[in-house]
Amino acid sequence: MAKIPGPGFDVIGQLRKMRDQGMDTWAKAAIRFTSSDRYQRMTGILVQPGLLATALVRNSTEKAMSDLLARLNMPSREEVLSLSQRLTRIEVVLDDLSAAVDAFRNPHPEAQPEASPARASQGNGDGMRVRIPAAGEN
Amino acid sequence: MAEQIPGIPGALERLTAIAQNALKIATTKATIGSTPRRAIWTLNKATLYQYTPVVPAEERHPVPLVLVFALMNKAAILDLRPGNSFVEHMLKRGYDIYLLDWGVPGPEDKDLGLEDYVLEYLPRALRKVKAVSGSESFTVLGWCIGALLSTLYASLRPDDGLKNLILLTAPLDFSNPEAISLARMAAERNFDVDRLLAAYGNMPGELLDYGAKMLKPVENFVGSYLRVLDNLHDNKIVDSWHAMNTWVSDGIPLAGRTYRQLVVELYRQNKLMNGTLALRGEKVDLGRLRANLLNVIAEDDHITPPCQSDGLVDRIASTDKTVLRVPGGHIGIMAGSGAVKTTWPKIDAWLAARSGK
Numbered sequence: 110m111a112k113i114p115g116p117g118f119d120v121i122g123q124l125r126k127m128r129d130q131g132m133d134t135w136a137k138a139a140i141r142f143t144s145s146d147r148y149q150r151m152t153g154i155l156v157q158p159g160l161l162a163t164a165l166v167r168n169s170t171e172k173a174m175s176d177l178l179a180r181l182n183m184p185s186r187e188e189v190l191s192l193s194q195r196l197t198r199i200e201v202v203l204d205d206l207s208a209a210v211d212a213f214r215n216p217h218p219e220a221q222p223e224a225s226p227a228r229a230s231q232g233n234g235d236g237m238r239v240r241i242p243a244a245g246e247n
Numbered sequence: 248m249a250e251q252i253p254g255i256p257g258a259l260e261r262l263t264a265i266a267q268n269a270l271k272i273a274t275t276k277a278t279i280g281s282t283p284r285r286a287i288w289t290l291n292k293a294t295l296y297q298y299t300p301v302v303p304a305e306e307r308h309p310v311p312l313v314l315v316f317a318l319m320n321k322a323a324i325l326d327l328r329p330g331n332s333f334v335e336h337m338l339k340r341g342y343d344i345y346l347l348d349w350g351v352p353g354p355e356d357k358d359l360g361l362e363d364y365v366l367e368y369l370p371r372a373l374r375k376v377k378a379v380s381g382s383e384s385f386t387v388l389g390w391c392i393g394a395l396l397s398t399l400y401a402s403l404r405p406d407d408g409l410k411n412l413i414l415l416t417a418p419l420d421f422s423n424p425e426a427i428s429l430a431r432m433a434a435e436r437n438f439d440v441d442r443l444l445a446a447y448g449n450m451p452g453e454l455l456d457y458g459a460k461m462l463k464p465v466e467n468f469v470g471s472y473l474r475v476l477d478n479l480h481d482n483k484i485v486d487s488w489h490a491m492n493t494w495v496s497d498g499i500p501l502a503g504r505t506y507r508q509l510v511v512e513l514y515r516q517n518k519l520m521n522g523t524l525a526l527r528g529e530k531v532d533l534g535r536l537r538a539n540l541l542n543v544i545a546e547d548d549h550i551t552p553p554c555q556s557d558g559l560v561d562r563i564a565s566t567d568k569t570v571l572r573v574p575g576g577h578i579g580i581m582a583g584s585g586a587v588k589t590t591w592p593k594i595d596a597w598l599a600a601r602s603g604k
Contacts, residue, residue, distance in 0.1 A: 186354075
């Protein structure tokens with residue numbers, strides 16, 4: 110569409126070629142710059158005040174909200190989050206029960222529920238803090 | 248009038264296509280991840296899907312294939328769009344495919360760590376795969392951080408039925424930080440991870456996306472858009488770009504504790520390769536990894552350079568181990584337009600020979 114009739118000189122094509130060559134040079138220079146230690150250190154320094162301010166605002170807002178919600182006799186954010194984590198723990202127990210029921214109802218000779226998830230959850234309670242209750246516990 | 252002048256109808260069609268495509272990419276998201284599937288298991292935000300097989304049961308490989316993608320992007324990249332979908336490709340070749348989608352962590356998940364993903368979610372999901380498929384053994388294909396999680400699992404639970412392990416662009420070895428742009432970015436002198444997590448709780452998806460894009464800023468912020476502008480009249484190119492852009496711009500946050508472990512224990516301290524990484528007190532010993540291994544390395548990967556995956560084969564106990572070097576970048580080797588002719592058939596050929604009973 111952009112070709113000029115005649116000797117086959119494509120103006121747009123030539124402009125694009127020049128642009129792409131310029132872009133290549135620009136891209137290589139930009140990669141050298143953003144990979145440099147100097148750029149990364151500078152970025153680190155520049156974002157510090159923003160992160161500090163965000164953390165301060167976040168903490169003070171959360172504290173103010175907690176006080177307000179407590180006065181209104183409503184659950185705080187922490188309480189809702191903790192409820193969610195407790196629900197996940199219940200899900201984990203239900204998952205084991207479901208696996209046991211699966212194995213009971215549909216006993217593939219080669220597909221028994223293995224013990225590894227429960228075994229894994231006997232750890233120190235970090236992270237998801239999931240612990241499978243032992244038989245008779247609860 | 249237009250019909251009387253040659254060239255005008257074509258020009259009008261072209262202009263209409265340009266206008267329609269420009270409107271489409273500016274105002275809509277592409278439909279990605281549309282291969283039929285059903286959810287068969289959930290835990291917290293994670294969901295395990297089983298894709299609807301397209302090959303009769305008697306012609307399918309008996310060993311199921313479980314896909315484990317990274318934590319910070321959606322797994323739809325494995326099923327980008329019809330005709331350019333790894334899932335679709337492998338379904339047609341007779342695999343029973345499952346996808347573990349980690350979901351989007353919320354503020355309540357900031358304490359989730361690598362140990363939770365590796366020792367709780369993954370074993371439970373794989374237990375469900377075994378129950379549903381009726382197969383005691385299975386294949387895990389992990390990509391990027393998903394490959395890291397799969398490697399940790401394979402080393403910690405070698406007796407749980409893992410037959411084949413396929414790793415794509417696995418970030419495992421951080422011993423050469425000068426060659427790893429992200430390692431330089433994450434260096435202690437440049438980056439205060441605790442301050443960031445104090446501000447946000449989880450690592451926001453936008454910041455992860457920005458960090459990755461800054462590794463090639465001109466290509467990601469300018470070049471990508473110029474390419475689509477040059478080809479706005481071409482529906483095929485626009486649809487492909489639109490699908491990829493939808494996926495790229497749909498990043499998800501990374502659980503705070505996991506992010507901290509990645510930065511401190513792996514990027515800075517290289518604990519996995521040093522043999523000092525422990526999850527819930529269990530030492531991760533790569534020497535216990537016995538599954539058949541296919542280690543796929545992208546030769547032009549700027550996010551996980553080849554040096555991060557190269558060293559694994561010398562550390563593991565597997566007797567059947569293959570390294571496959573593919574030209575292309577971190578995402579391009581699996582989702583690029585050439586993947587269907589290069590990476591996918593090679594994965595299929597390797598896996599088909601190892602997916603019998």
